[in-house]
């Protein structure tokens with residue numbers, strides 16, 4: 001099976017702080033990581049490869065030059081090939097423009113890597129949280145899609161059986177190939193790479209796909225000008241400060257009171 | 269927030285930093301929390317062992333032509349410190365004695381069979397000590413008698429790390445009693461050899477996520493193709509192996525010490541006594557400073573002998589000094605960490621007493637620190 005995994009390099013949001021004056025994210029000095037949900041997508045692909053070693057995994061990422069580090073992390077885990085999509089023309093793209101660029105890149109990469117049987121994305125990026133790029137990419141490419149996949153339970157030459165997370169109930173869905181899946185957090189943790197793959201990945205040369213490599217692309221649909229949506233302002237919502245301190249009683253009494261309040265509020 | 273202590277990053281290539289950070293991540297996120305639980309009952313977390321083997325951590329010393337990583341001593345030390353920082357016993361479980369014994373003296377066939385076991389997640393143990401031959405290993409009583417194309421081995425070994433986990437053992441036995449240390453010969457023994465058995469593991473003070481066992485050889489017949497090096501060369505080989513492994517052992521000790529220091533710094537900032545964090549007392553701050561100074565010095569000594577070995581120079585005096593200082597540092601720094609934690613430090617609810625228990629062995633095994641001093645002074649006064 002020929003699988004493409006789309007990944008984004010994001011700041012490790014567990015380590016991001018907000019500038020209290022400008023109300024924007026302080027990205028400086030924050031380590032960049034592979035978007036958590038994309039790592040789940042890659043792990044799903046890696047598990048297919050564990051079962052069938054003939055599986056080929058290609059990763060692509062759109063981003064600045066240093067996004068090769070995210071791609072190298074993916075090579076270390078399981079990917080066979082990696083492509084960076086990078087160029088000034090792509091800057092400022094919203095989700096629609098981004099997915100449009102990605103769809104063009106997919107076609108370009110398929111010239112070298114062959115038709116993809118499946119495209120895996122993370123459900124959403126932890127720095128933007130839109131959950132739009134995966135589904136939009138499926139639409140651009142005319143592919144059937146399943147969102148919020150937890151894991152692939154079975155695979156053959158023509159189908160994938162996917163366990164999908166639902167609000168009230170999970171679903172087992174059979175989807176024909178080619179298709180696009182977006183992944184959410186499974187019950188298992190993504191693997192650590194082997195030292196050998198890590199060394200190989202660190203030495204890898206990763207090709208870049210630039211604007212000029214995508215002759216069919218419509219320049220009017222990309223970048224800031226090609227984006228129908230704009231972020232007008234980003235700010236931290238006012239934190240509610242009406243917390244309550246329970247004191248006065250013994251520790252046991254205070255704890256009982258707290259548990260009563262939480263249970264009344266249906267928190268526990 | 270962990271304390272940044274990679275002050276000598278410039279000494280590492282990007283690749284070495286990448287490997288270090290990978291192992292650090294694995295050790296801190298998985299090994300550390302898990303082994304804190306497992307060590308209470310001296311349980312080896314087998315699923316974590318499998319994960320570490322899948323990562324190829326046991327392959328660091330295996331040459332590339334045998335499918336290993338073929339890393340140099342320095343890189344191995346950097347990696348080992350990180351894994352031992354997570355849990356030193358676990359690090360011993362994973363690395364064993366490395367590939368060194370067969371690398372130094374093995375035939376092509378021996379290298380191949382041991383390499384094959386490593387590639388399947390296997391490790392090798394090192395069996396020199398006996399109940400009456402520890403510091404004075406020459407006094408060993410295990411014998412190997414030639415019988416046609418075979419040897420018949422009888423006797424026992426004591427305190428063997430990975431006794432019940434290894435696939436192969438480097439075993440030393442007397443082939444000619446008259447010849448003293450020149451009458452000792454080395455063998456590699458596969459674990460399933462008839463006549464070979466492993467005793468139950470010792471109930472140890474520390475490094476409890478690796479097992480230490482007695483080994484028994486009862487009329488054990490072994491083909492001569494398992495003899496490691498020439499007859500009579502075993503003792504020399506044992507010393508060469510130990511010269512190679514002592515820096516690695518030192519890097520484990522440094523991992524323990526650094527973990528204790530990191531935890532002590534964090535705790536000293538959080539623990540408030542008489543309205544101020546205890547680190548604001550100079551007595552505590554200077555203790556932390558001394559801990560840092562010792563850890564840095566020990567690391568530089570270990571890295572120094574590793575780089576020296578990588579350049580083909582084995583300086584026995586400096587190897588002994590580095591092993592000794594790293595072990596003493598681990599003991600001192602972990603003891604001070606317990607002190608900084610106060611009463612909490614003495615309990616199992618807090619992590620530092622375990623580090624103190626783990627540290628102690630680094631003054632005892634692979635030649636006690638008294639024996640290291642015998643070596644250092646012997647070479648000074650020669």
Ligand SMILES: Cc1cc2nc3c(=O)[nH]c(=O)nc-3n(C[C@H](O)[C@H](O)[C@H](O)COP(=O)(O)OP(=O)(O)OC[C@H]3O[C@@H](n4cnc5c(N)ncnc54)[C@H](O)[C@@H]3O)c2cc1C
Nearest residue numbers: 394395396397402403427428429480632633634635636638
């Ligand atoms: C957890 C653990 C794991 C081990 N793993 C292995 C292993 O994998 N393989 C292996 O072969 N062995 C292993 N050993 C054995 C270890 O190397 C020995 O315990 C060590 O060499 C000391 O020998 P001993 O215990 O017989 O002590 P002894 O030799 O009886 O020494 C007792 C004390 O006397 C001191 N002493 C002895 N001689 C002198 C001297 N000449 N000058 C000054 N002081 C002296 C020693 O320093 C020590 O303090 C292990 C031991 C332990 C506890």
